Amino acid sequence: MSWYIWLIVAIVCFIIETFTVEFTFLMLGGSALIATGVAFGTESIVWQVLAFSLAALVLILFARPWALKKMNPKGAAAGNVYGQVGKAARTLTGVDERSGRVKIGGDVWSARSVGGLIPEGSDVVVVQIDGATAVVAPRPPQP
Template identity: 45%
Template sequence: MAWGIWAIILVVLLILEMLTVDFTFTMVAGGALVAAISSALGANLVVQVIAFVIVSALLLVVVRPWMRKHINNSSHGESNVYALTGQYATAITALDESSGQVKIGGDTWSAVSVAGPIKAGEKVVITAVQGAHVVVAPA
């Protein structure tokens, strides 16, 4: 019946992983899975705990870094509005150092120019995002 306890631990760890999405609890859940299987195969408690510790440690050291690098990787590059940097837009009003608007994809953004006045209709490149404004330069 010890396999049932390991199964409960496994489910709790997977629920915790859904809340954190850090892959730590998933790796420890892998250790709990191996311990549950060893229990179902008749191994004693010492073997189950050793299997749990070894598998969890191996998964944390070997698999977790790879998963963090390839899955759900928010540590590299920009995301959200900061991903706009480097993209091209079209000036829909005249731009200067204090005001203007640009069209980025289908969205209209308030913009300021870092390179002097820019006429409406000209292509610009986004150099930065400052709050609700984008900073642009001629393309």
């Protein structure tokens, strides 16, 4: 197998990775680049496939989990919305069990309280995200 075929495989893997963003095809593309380098040194298909296989195994088992952890340290279930849990907020209106508005960081959210009325201008903490609504509780006093 010639080096250019491995290079084409690498480019196709990188293109697929732009649509999946799971780092699997990125690792396979990297492995194909390693196989491209081996193909420059030898025409033996056995060595090329062996280099691709070993590189893919190492990259998928070790580099992929590291990359996934660096990109999303809270895990797959936590995106931007669920990352709001635990953050401090300030009420913009009175917040009760049914409705209200809070400001979390620079964003205004619909909100409801865990229990009871929380007056406007109070410091609260986000305890849960329910759809597009932040469930808040009064922030405990800081010692």
